[in-house]
Amino acid sequence: MGEHRRRSAQTTGKLFFLSVVQTEVPPLFVVEFLHRVADTFQDYFGECSETVIKDNVVIVYELLEEMLDNGFPLATESNVLMEMIRPPTILRSVVNTLTGGSNVGEKLPTGQLSIIPWRRAGVKYTNNEAYFDVIEEIDAIVDKSGTTVFAEIQGVVEACVKLSGMPDLTLSFMNPRLLDDVSFHPCVRFKRWEADRVLSFIPPDGNFRLMSYHVSSQNLVAIPVYVKQNISFLETGSCGRLEITIGPKQTMGKTVEALMVTIHMPKSVLSVNLTATQGSYTYDLTTKALIWTIGKLNPQKLPNLRGSLSMQSGVPKPEENPSINLDLKIQQLAISGLKVSRLDMYGEKYKPFKGVKYLTKAGKFQVRT
Amino acid sequence: MQSLKHDFITRSTPSACFCVCFINKTNCAVDYFCFLFSPHRHDDLKEMLDSNKDSLKLEAMKRIVAMIARGKNASDLFPAVVKNVACKNIEVKKLVYVYLVRYAEEQQDLALLSISTFQRGLKDPNQLIRASALRVLSSIRVTIIVPIMMLAIKEAASDMSPYVRKTAAHAIPKLYSLDPEQKDQLIEVIEKLLADKTTLVAGSVVMAFEEVCPERIDLIHKNYRKLCNLLIDVEEWGQVVIINMLTRYARTQFLNPNINDEDEDDDEKEKEKKAEAAAMAKRKPYVMDPDHRLLLRNTKPLLQSRNAAVVMAVAQLYFHLAPKAEVGVIAKALVRLLRSHSEVQFVVLQNVATMTIKRRGMFEPYLKSFYIRSTDPTQIKVLKLEVLTNLANETNISTILREFQTYIKSMDKDFVAATIQAIGRCATNIGEVRDTCLNGLVQLLSNRDELVVAESVVVIKKLLQMQPEKHSDIIKHMAKLTDNIQVPMARASILWLIGEYCEHVPKIAPDVLRKMAKSFTNEEDIVKLQIINLAAKLYLTNSKQTKLLTQYVLNLAKYDQNYDIRDRARFIRQLIVPTEKSGALSKYAKKLFLALKPAPVLESPFKDRDHFQLGSLSHLLNAKAGGYQELPDWPEAAPDPSVRNVEVKESVRAVGTVTYRDTGALWVFRGPQKMEGSEESDSATASDSRSGSEESGSGSESESEEDSESEEEEEEKKSKKKELKKPVQESERCVCVQFAGLSLPVEPAPSPQVTPVNTLLSNSLVTDLEGLSLSDSVLSPAVSTPHVFALKNYELLHRITGEGLTVEYCFSRQPFSPDANMVAVQLQFTNNSSSDTKSLHMEDVKLQSGMRVKEFPEIELLPAGETASAVMGIDFCDSTQAANFQLCTHTKKFFVSIQPPVGELMRTVFLTENEFKKEQGQLMGMNEITEKLTLDARCRNEHAIVQRVTAAANLSRVPCGSDKECRFAGRTVTSSSLVLVTVATREEGAAQLTVNCEKMVIGTMLVKDILLALTQ
Secondary structure (H helix, E strand, O other): OOOOOEEEEEEEOOEEEEEEEOOOOOHHHHHHHHHHHHHHHHHHHOOOOHHHHHHOHHHHHHHHHHHEEOOEEOOOOHHHHHHHEOOOOHHHHHHHHHHOOOOEOOOOOHHHHOOOOOOOOOOOOOOOEEEEEEEEEEEEEEOOOOOEEEEEEEEEEEEEEEOOOOOEEEEEEOOHHHEEEEEEOOOEOHHHHHHHOEEEEOOOOEEEEEEEEEEOOOOOOOOOEEEEEEEEEOOOOOEEEEEEEEEEOOOOOOOEEEEEEEEEOOOOEEEEEEEEOOOEEEEEOOOOEEEEEEEOOOOOOOOEEEEEEEEOOOOOOOOOOOOEEEEEEEEOOOOOOOOEEEEEEEOOOOOOEEEEEEEEEEEEEEEOO | OOOOEEEEOOOOOOOOOEEEEEEEOOOOOOOOOHHHHOOOHHHHHHHHHHOOOHHHHHHHHHHHHHHHHOOOOOHHHHHHHHHHHHOOOHHHHHHHHHHHHHHOOOOHHHHHHHHHHHHHHOOOOOHHHHHHHHHHHHHOOOHHHHHHHHHHHHHHHOOOOHHHHHHHHHHHHHHHHHOHHHHHHHHHHHHHHHOOOOHHHHHHHHHHHHHHOOOOHHHOHHHHHHHHHHHHHOOHHHHHHHHHHHHHHHHHHOOOOOOOOHHHOOOHHHHHHHHHHHHHHHHOOOOOOHHHHHHHHHHHHHHHEOOHHHHHHHHHHHHHHOOHHHHOHHHHHHHHHOOOOHHHHHHHHHHHHHHHHHOHHHHHHHHHHHOOOOOOOHHHHHHHHHHHHHHOOOOOHHHHHHHHHHHHOOOOHHHHHHHHHHHHHHHHHOHHHHHHHHHHHHHHOOOOOHHHHHHHHHHHHHHHOOOHHHHHHHHHHHHHHOOOOOOHHHHHHHHHHHHHOOOOOOOHHHHHHHHHHHHHHHOOHHHHHHHHHHHHHHHHHOHHHHHHHHHHHHHHHHOOOOHHHHHHHHHHHHHHOOOOOOOHHHHHHHHHHOOOOOOOOOOOOOOOHHHOOOOOHHHHHOOOOOOOOOOOOOOOOOOOHHHHOOOOOOOOOOOOOOOOOOOOOHHHHHOHHHHHHHHHHHHHHHHHHHHHHHHHOOOHHHHHHHHHHHHHHHHHHHHHOOOOOOOOHHHHHHHHHHHHHHOOOOOOOOHHHOOOOOOOOOOOHHHHHHHHHHHHHHOOOOOOOOOOOOOOOEEEEOOOOOOOEEEEEEEOOOOOOOOOOOEEEEEEEEEOOOOOEEEEEEEEEEOOOOOEEEOOOOEEEEOOOOEEEEEEEEEOOOOOOOEEEEEEOOOOEEEEEEOOOHHHHEEEOOOOHHHHHHHHHHOOHHHEEEEEEEOOOOOOOHHHHHHHHHHHOOOEEEOOOOOOEEEEEEEEOOOOOEEEEEEEEOHHHEEEEEEEEOOHHHHHHHHHHHHHHHHO
16 A cells, blocks of 8 residues: 555554554544544444454445545444444344345435434434433542642533434533533534523434533532552561551532542552452452452441552562552532533424433542552 | 454545554454355355345355455456446445445456446436445546546536535545546636535535645635635534645735734744844734634634544644634643543644643643643653643742652653653753752662663753753762663763863762773773763873873773774874874864863754644654645735635525534524525625625725724624624624724623524625614613613513514512512513414413412413513512523413512612611621722712612612712512611722621622622
């Protein structure tokens, strides 16, 4: 293929997607497209792995054929693609072998012609439902003494919309001022957002990410838990000590769930001998990752992990203590205080079932030690 | 590499943007397809392809495609496959296309067999079939069919369907790569397609333009404004291509908006040039071309795109084109991208690093977003470090250094080395912290990790060069390190330092040389060179002690394996050791070796990256990639802007000029199905009227003046009057121009209570003007009231959400007769739709506990265009909680809510001055709230104060002896608690506001409201 200037590679799990570029093209254009390809495979096959691609090599070919024309992206909305090439299901493959049918849609891809290419035409449901999940992640760096070095909240509104026809939805928030920086699915009308701070859109069918946002940095970020830690490596005797306690800090009266602690130990830590008052821990000898799965945080009885670390002898003690990565979930709470006030639907006559869920998670939550 | 590889090369023409393949990390090679590929198996496949059963054909094609995927040669099946090109089954057909495109170039003659099928397809009544036929036809790389392709492309370019035209645009680069001779004809097609008005075509044709004739910038002129306006509705990939192209275009057509900022470059020459330019600019102040502004304005919302490539494209556009003051907007969006996948992060950080060198201020507020996590990959860490270093200045350096201290302890040693370098750079750039940094680095010299020590030595060396005399003890300390440090670069650095500053360490230097002479043979080359260097310098300064040592070292070097070292030894011997033969140079040896050397400049590797267009592959590689278009410099004088003026358009228009995101509200009203035609006429007239007004300006200069004027006006209007939604911005713009011309006093309505007027179909200036005047008149209260001031109207139901029905309400401030505890709310219904509305009533009232509502009597009929009013009563229980209910017509239900301002929750009460004082005396302490304020300039007389307070709250004036004080009294509607307000004025607009009320919440809220009324 002539001289190749550069490869843009990316991973999803164990798979690398590689694209060969010969001429000037914005790198993010390529990277973004490859991600879109990976996402499409995910949508089609449920996972994006080597076996799946090998098993479905024909569909993969057909998909790429529709997604690229002469190196220029064509149809990248999975809604449109699904209309043209049906995703494989067990039932269909059985039917296909019996009847000689195919997984290419007989219908022509009219979605591609539409001015709203993300929505299939003629959607029909018996139960019309629209669910929105407001998911917020706290990114934070907390230093040794427990002061917050950096914290911010990133959020997304994930939607699952199963509505018949061409519904035109308007989602409004109680406190849109909180949102500092937003990015939208192409279906959202910028003008309405700028003027009225409401999300007005004709949704794609099925699951999609409606919006992602950043909460303005003026607002103080509530840190839901505190970590008391003491990790030390002794100069002599090739061993170390570890003690970690986690307690609730600003939880807004909700329970912290799915609490998990990950510590990447220095290479010289051979094994650990710890006791946890709650949950269980594992130590992976090859990756040196100590994972302590705690579960629900009980404010009356704080979870504690303590014990000793045994080190490789003869190796100087590590000069840095490993940092602690936290994972947690808080149901029914958006930590920024963002609230959806209402969802209105126009354009269709039926009454949809509507629901909003809130969830707070730890994003990149790191405690330095 | 043993890895299993699937290549998915789609349309592998040389001009292809990119192709995709997947490589598996694990190297398992399961050849389960193998059994299919023994030669005699192909007969089997042929048989299947010849059968008349679609399922067999399909099975065969699937196997063949799998073969191609595995990289096996399936070309001998060509005749059997090509026969199936006319197969009815779509999947078979598609797979045949895949095969055909892959092998047509090898089997040119046979490929011709399929051409007639495609030619037939090009005439199919279904647009999708026409498009797909063109797509495959243009992908068959057989030179013989070039004329056929050319014809097909030309025909498709004037096809009815925008989708086919889009495919035609895609076919252009394919044909161009097959036969570059066709360029001129293809440019004609591109020109034609550029004039296309559909969003579907825009992106693809610009892509073709970029590949075939990026130099023909003149083709863009006429389409520039259209492209800017369509941009928001083009699909995301097209947006990237268009934005990048427009960046280049703007660089050739507009003036540098930063021309008057002299402090931009520190470079001397640059400055001179700038001064010249600035002098020129002073004669003629910079006015931004309205088209330049248009581009900046229309790309800005795209910063909100979910597609990182689009965001990056807009960011680079702003970086290269926007006035300095406006570039800041991109920082937030770029910082957002840092949350994305690590590949995206990598690219974005590279660009941010380049930007921070030029425009540091822009990212300063986001400093913390670049803090490094231990889980980041190393290359991301290093880039973040780069950005942090670029952002460092006097004010934030202490924070940054504290962060750096944490990083130094990291386990990732490459990263630690980069951090030490970064500290060195901060130290050179910011004089104040040089000593602190140096001390910190010296401490690192005792670090256990050799790499850290080595890196520190290298950096310290650079820092010491700046002021060596102060730091002889550091040099001594480092001299001691030679015993321990093994890293060659660090050893070399120490030796150089000692040699260079041997006069500061006269005792130690010869000793170091002695040690080095001992180990000379075992050293690395760079260390050897520095030993020779040290020896030479010592010989020159202290020949007594070191003469023999130097001789010894030079002798060792003479027989070294490395010729560089031998050369150096020979050269130095001649230079420093005086012999008869040595020439005049040796007299100057001292000057040669011990000349004062300038301190090194530690600078960012990203310093000169910005001569590449940001966001480009070339920028990422820091090398020019094939097909890279240089970003031109700004022109000295702007080319004629009138080239972008567009003639009044022909009436026939392509189908499907539809905008979606830009026009928001329209949808609700008409629904998507009806959009096509009507919207089209909107945008059409808009562009017409615009170009008309533009042409009215006589010369280019006067025109630009007029435009800039309207620009300002527009900006102003916009900020005040967002409520007036216009479908197309352009028409708004025209109105402004017109206003300026007519010198009408444009005093836009103070916003919230304006009823948006019927601007939806505002096709002409006239309707727009009417609209504006209408909106003004709405201000005057529709209900007659006993008060002197206008009652504030609030919107209950917007005409767009209400599908033509507008409902406004105001608090009439009259007692509500059925129930004295209720607040009277006057509703005004206007039916703007074309049909009658029947049985207007309310339902499903949702209230906070204790609240009550008296519904308004049902309005049986509201004919189209008519207005009706009704009164309802609400008992708010002295709280500002909203009353929610449904407003129902015979067909629709609307959720609405009424929330009262606190001032409407009271009724007037008449008190005498004495009564007022007595009551006030009882409401002291917790019940009294006092606030100091500065009165608005227009509100310094008694009359104005009274008017503003009574407008904000339903209170009555209490007579007062002093003219420095105004007093008001009222009672809350439900609980009849007294509310007393005093405004005491002082010198120069200072005033004090006192509110006494038993209900503290009401009091606090009232203070806020009145404060607002008096200060604005």
